[in-house]
Amino acid sequence: MASQCCPARITLDEWTRRYARLRADGLSEPGYGGPLERHVDDGDSRLLGLKFDNSPAALRLWNLLLTEEARLHEARARGATIVGVMKDLGTAAMVAWSIPNVVAFYPDGAWWTPCLTEQNSRVLAIADSLGLDESFCPVRAMVGAFVNGEHFPIPDLLVCSAGAVCDDFSAIAQRLEALGHPIVWWEMPRRRRPDPGEPAIELPGGGTAPAEQVRIVEAELRRIGRIMADAAGASLTEANLVEGIRRANRVRACLRELRDLVFLADPCPMPALEILIAEMLAIHYCSDYDESLAVIEGLLTETKRRVAAGLGVLEPGAARIFWVNPVADLRVMNIVEDIGGRICGTDYMILHAIDAIPEDVLPWQALARTALADPLVGSASDRAERICRDAVRYHAQAVVVSRIPGASHCATEGAAIRELLRDRLGIPVIEIEVPSITDAVEAGLRTRLQALVEAARRERA
Amino acid sequence: MFGVIQTCPCVPVEWIEAHGVQASRRIPAVTTGSSGLPEAGVCPFARAFTEHVLAAGDGIIAIFTTRCDQMRRMYDAVVSRGRSAFLLNVPATWQTATAEQMFAAELERLGRHLQTVGSHALDRERLLAACDRAAVQGLSCADDASGRVRLAVTGGPLPTESGFEDLVNATGARLVLDCTECSTRMRRGEIDRDRLMEAPAHELARAYLAMPVIHQRPNHRFFAWLERELTEARVQGLIVRRYVWCDVWHAEVRRIADEAGVPVLDLQVNGDDDAAEPRTATRIGGFVEMLQRAASSPKWSSTCECG
Numbered sequence: 211m212a213s214q215c216c217p218a219r220i221t222l223d224e225w226t227r228r229y230a231r232l233r234a235d236g237l238s239e240p241g242y243g244g245p246l247e248r249h250v251d252d253g254d255s256r257l258l259g260l261k262f263d264n265s266p267a268a269l270r271l272w273n274l275l276l277t278e279e280a281r282l283h284e285a286r287a288r289g290a291t292i293v294g295v296m297k298d299l300g301t302a303a304m305v306a307w308s309i310p311n312v313v314a315f316y317p318d319g320a321w322w323t324p325c326l327t328e329q330n331s332r333v334l335a336i337a338d339s340l341g342l343d344e345s346f347c348p349v350r351a352m353v354g355a356f357v358n359g360e361h362f363p364i365p366d367l368l369v370c371s372a373g374a375v376c377d378d379f380s381a382i383a384q385r386l387e388a389l390g391h392p393i394v395w396w397e398m399p400r401r402r403r404p405d406p407g408e409p410a411i412e413l414p415g416g417g418t419a420p421a422e423q424v425r426i427v428e429a430e431l432r433r434i435g436r437i438m439a440d441a442a443g444a445s446l447t448e449a450n451l452v453e454g455i456r457r458a459n460r461v462r463a464c465l466r467e468l469r470d471l472v473f474l475a476d477p478c479p480m481p482a483l484e485i486l487i488a489e490m491l492a493i494h495y496c497s498d499y500d501e502s503l504a505v506i507e508g509l510l511t512e513t514k515r516r517v518a519a520g521l522g523v524l525e526p527g528a529a530r531i532f533w534v535n536p537v538a539d540l541r542v543m544n545i546v547e548d549i550g551g552r553i554c555g556t557d558y559m560i561l562h563a564i565d566a567i568p569e570d571v572l573p574w575q576a577l578a579r580t581a582l583a584d585p586l587v588g589s590a591s592d593r594a595e596r597i598c599r600d601a602v603r604y605h606a607q608a609v610v611v612s613r614i615p616g617a618s619h620c621a622t623e624g625a626a627i628r629e630l631l632r633d634r635l636g637i638p639v640i641e642i643e644v645p646s647i648t649d650a651v652e653a654g655l656r657t658r659l660q661a662l663v664e665a666a667r668r669e670r671a
Numbered sequence: 672m673f674g675v676i677q678t679c680p681c682v683p684v685e686w687i688e689a690h691g692v693q694a695s696r697r698i699p700a701v702t703t704g705s706s707g708l709p710e711a712g713v714c715p716f717a718r719a720f721t722e723h724v725l726a727a728g729d730g731i732i733a734i735f736t737t738r739c740d741q742m743r744r745m746y747d748a749v750v751s752r753g754r755s756a757f758l759l760n761v762p763a764t765w766q767t768a769t770a771e772q773m774f775a776a777e778l779e780r781l782g783r784h785l786q787t788v789g790s791h792a793l794d795r796e797r798l799l800a801a802c803d804r805a806a807v808q809g810l811s812c813a814d815d816a817s818g819r820v821r822l823a824v825t826g827g828p829l830p831t832e833s834g835f836e837d838l839v840n841a842t843g844a845r846l847v848l849d850c851t852e853c854s855t856r857m858r859r860g861e862i863d864r865d866r867l868m869e870a871p872a873h874e875l876a877r878a879y880l881a882m883p884v885i886h887q888r889p890n891h892r893f894f895a896w897l898e899r900e901l902t903e904a905r906v907q908g909l910i911v912r913r914y915v916w917c918d919v920w921h922a923e924v925r926r927i928a929d930e931a932g933v934p935v936l937d938l939q940v941n942g943d944d945d946a947a948e949p950r951t952a953t954r955i956g957g958f959v960e961m962l963q964r965a966a967s968s969p970k971w972s973s974t975c976e977c978g
Contacts, residue, residue, distance in 0.1 A: 384922065618739075620712060
């Protein structure tokens with residue numbers, strides 16, 4: 211059957227031909243399904259330069275991702291309250307999704323628009339015109355998207371975390387407010403280690419925080435929960451929240467199982483690009499909870515099949531690379547695999563959206579613990595410790611710290627992560643910077659990654 | 672007895688003094704040099720303060736704050752090098768009871784920390800006296816009736832050794848208003864003395880949260896303050912002096928230019944040493960000449976000078 215051919219990474223052209231065969235074989239798709247090339251016609255021209263997994267599960271994943279804007283517009287048309295949650299990447303969206311008739315999404319995701327449209331969307335040019343030039347993180351594209359209104363519908367309510375957040379995002383969000391988009395700000399304190407004798411609470415992912423900080427975050431989440439519910443003309447009961455947490459945990463558990471299976475199997479059963487996008491589904495369900503769960507379950511089923519059959523998309527023994535920070539240009543995930551590497555572990559800044567939310571404590575406290583577990587809210591050394599644990603767990607042979615151009619946290623945390631990993635693990639660690647479009651620097655990136663792969667292979671030998 | 676050094680005006684020195692510790696605000700000059708700290712992407716002022724801390728002798732506790740990601744992460748760099756430091760979580764929000772509670776709890780935590788290294792417990796009378804006496808550093812900025820172009824400056828910390836005021840004077844202009852992080856803008860609100868005695872941490876937190884600070888969310892109070900003060904001081908041109916890689920100020924330049932009501936010079940600086948001076952002087956000189964021409968032209972119009 212065409213649906214179960216050998217796993218491979220294929221181009222968009224190849225997907226066009228494959229799609230025709232799948233349809234002829236009776237492929238069943240959800241309403242947002244269809245051939246991938248139609249998204250190029252919609253402006254996502256970067257797809258022409260990418261390689262994709264060839265499974266129907268991956269097709270569904272890409273179609274879900276690339277139809278999100280349409281889905282948001284449909285939600286607006288049917289009268290749902292649209293909440294734009296910003297920066298915290300996981301928890302505030304989960305609260306919003308627990309409220310009846312609310313659709314929540316992270317406008318931060320617009321940071322990939324310049325990549326996908328290869329800058330044809332002009333969102334960065336708009337940001338430039340507002341004084342937010344390329345010295346800022348590519349998330350400045352979000353402001354462009356709000357100004358031209360050509361992407362997502364303008365949310366009915368905007369909620370944004372402040373405090374222990376990167377400077378550029380905070381400043382960009384503040385500019386957005388000044389441009390006429392009111393924002394409800396909520397405080398995210400910089401997570402610290404408890405002082406000796408201070409009551410401490412365990413967080414998902416293995417860290418701890420002072421009980422006092424958990425109380426602060428709980429109070430803030432309750433406040434924004436009330437505001438979001440009021441905006442929706444609905445109520446947010448504790449029962450809603452408990453159910454919301456249960457649903458979130460279902461997605462998270464499925465995603466964790468997928469990641470573990472992919473990262474530990476050899477040959478690599480599912481490409482890095484699809485796993486990156488799958489991880490991102492956890493933060494706001496790509497504006498459709500049921501479909502996100504179905505997509506992740508589909509990827510998991512396909513991955514299990516491949517692992518059981520000893521099949522993979524890459525050669526066995528590809529150099530095992532742990533990747534830190536999401537890439538502004540999706541193509542880099544292909545490049546890693548092109549030069550003999552494979553991603554064996556990740557910290558895409560959203561681990562707190564993948565770890566299980568505790569269900570044995572009261573829901574608001576559970577969410578506060580989850581929010582405080584954000585790897586960027588604490589120290590670089592805390593983040594490095596977790597990366598170290600995961601790198602060991604997934605048998606990483608090398609680590610890449612991918613700098614996001616202009617991101618304030620990237621200026622210093624890379625050095626901290628590098629030092630700790632080299633000391634503890636003795637494996638090669640490099641920092642690279644990945645802009646939104648890497649075409650002009652691809653040769654240099656390939657060289658550096660190739661050198662890392664070779665160093666990893668030497669260590670292994 | 673140890674001492675405390677800090678650079679952020681949001682650190683209540685009164686609180687530190689009320690624990691019997693001398694607090695010293697340092698605004699080191701920013702020089703380009705090598706210290707082993709990262710440079711690319713790092714605010715030069717954050718790096719300079721950190722270098723200053725690392726060079727300080729034993730018996731000094733450095734207080735960093737969370738007002739910007741750069742400083743927050745410089746605290747990590749200091750601690751990783753085994754130096755004694757404290758990170759004061761200054762809220763970005765200010766409109767909620769939670770913000771005041773959080774800041775008050777942080778002050779109490781700071782007090783406990785000071786006691787673990789040898790200070791005494793909070794002395795309320797000493798706190799009151801310190802509040803009465805607290806002064807804010809800043810540029811001299813006397814009024815000027817000479818007819819020279821009247822300038823204001825805003826932006827990040829302005830070291831006194833930077834020679835900035837002299838540079839401005841040399842162009843024939845005069846600084847009549849300091850709106851930087853070192854100015855009277857960074858003065859806490861009035862203290863309610865009764866509440867201070869009753870709930871000292873909370874009252875001090877409330878007063879400090881009243882500052883119109885650019886990092887706050889939302890930060891419209893800064894803009895309201897700026898507009899009022901620029902008008903009152905009859906400022907003709909505003910210099911936004913910001914450090915390279917300081918996103919907090921960089922992102923606001925355009926808005927400042929839109930709302931200030933006077934021409935604005937966006938002055939990005941990397942340091943205060945001799946290498947930087949000619950460029951800074953040229954930029955300011957050009958701005959002043961433009962203002963002088965515009966002031967003498969019958970078709971005067973307010974423009975934004977950015978870049």
